[in-house]
Structure formats: structure tokens, C-alpha cells
Amino acid sequence: MSANPIHANALVLDGVGVVIRGTSGSGKSRLTYALLEAAGCRPSNEAGARTTADTALIGDDYITLDADEQLLASPAPNLPGRIEVRGIGILGLPWREKVPLALLVDLVPVSDIERLPDARTTTLVNQTLGHVAVPIGDLAHQMLLVRTAATLLRS
Structure with a gap:
């Protein structure tokens, strides 16, 4: 299957590939950034560097999905290592590509x-993933649910 762009965010959190869906303005970028910042990823004013770390950004706003035996997520071609932080602007974070997804989060x-x-x-995309629905607007609750779901998938 060729790469398919979708409107979503994605990150790898302690080795678990996570995709976050929601309507425009629902907080996908805010949740992604909060999870990465809490895990120790530090922003920069430049585009982030490609990494092999267990925790990193995959993509903000648009990602591409490839599915064969696994569902793999990568950043949109023109956006690797960048995330929008409302009130600050575009920041850089370490990023990865072709990460197997394990968890779908719906805002x-x-x-x-x-x-x-x-x-x-x-x-x-015909692949079974863990799933958790999280409430729009409650960042602390969102983070708790996503981290818990990711931990359960690792065990």
C-alpha cells in the first residue's frame, strides 16, 4: 500500500506508536506536545533532528500511513520535526518515521x-490497534489515559 496522508498527529511514547485523531481545534497538537514535553523531549526554534529514541514526534497535523503487515506512521513530507504550539508558534522536536502504530487515541x-x-x-487501515477515547479540553485526564493505555500495550 502506498503512503496515505491523514489529518492526525502521531508520536512514539516509550516505544509505543500512538496516533491522535480529532476535529480541528480539538487539541491534538496540545496533547502531543504535552506528552512529549513530560517525557523529556525539549523543543528548539529549528526543525527537530531525526532520532532513534523511544520517545519522539512522528508528525503534527498531517501524517502518512503505510500498511502491509504493520501500520507504519511517518511525518508529512514537508513537516518532519515540527509542531505548532498555539501561543508560541512552530517549534522543533526530535522525530521518527516509519513507526509501527499500536494505539489510536480519539479526542x-x-x-x-x-x-x-x-x-x-x-x-x-485494516489493522487492529489499541484504542482509547479521551475528553476534549481536559489535558491532565487525556495524558493519564494515553500513558495508561500505552503502558498496558507494553506489558
Whole structure:
């Protein structure tokens, strides 16, 4: 399958490939940046450098997906190592490409989140991924849910 661009963010968090979906303005970049900053990734004014680290940006706003045996995420061709931080501008972060995805995060209104979901998996491009819905606007709760879901996938 050839690379397909999608409107989403992606990062690798302690070795777990994470894709974050949501409508424009829902906080995809804010959540991505907060997770990376909390994990020790430091921003710069220049585009970030390619890395092999276990925690890094994959892409902000648009990513490309390739699927064969695994679903791989890479930054959009013109955006590697860059993320928009509202109120500051475009910053650079270490980045990776062709990262196998394991977790899909959907930013949704809190009223759409099940207290005890039946399934914690979903399908994206014919691949099964872990799944968690997180509430729009509650950054601390979002971070807790994403980090917990990623930890469960590692164990």
C-alpha cells in the first residue's frame, strides 16, 4: 500500500506508536506536545533532528500511513520535526518515521466517552490497534489515559 496522508498527529511514547485523531481545534497538537514535553523531549526554534529514541514526534497535523503487515506512521513530507504550539508558534522536536502504530487515541466530547468500554481495540487501515477515547479540553485526564493505555500495550 502506498503512503496515505491523514489529518492526525502521531508520536512514539516509550516505544509505543500512538496516533491522535480529532476535529480541528480539538487539541491534538496540545496533547502531543504535552506528552512529549513530560517525557523529556525539549523543543528548539529549528526543525527537530531525526532520532532513534523511544520517545519522539512522528508528525503534527498531517501524517502518512503505510500498511502491509504493520501500520507504519511517518511525518508529512514537508513537516518532519515540527509542531505548532498555539501561543508560541512552530517549534522543533526530535522525530521518527516509519513507526509501527499500536494505539489510536480519539479526542471526543466527554459525553461520548463510555465509563466502562466493552472493547479497547479498533481497526485503522485494516489493522487492529489499541484504542482509547479521551475528553476534549481536559489535558491532565487525556495524558493519564494515553500513558495508561500505552503502558498496558507494553506489558
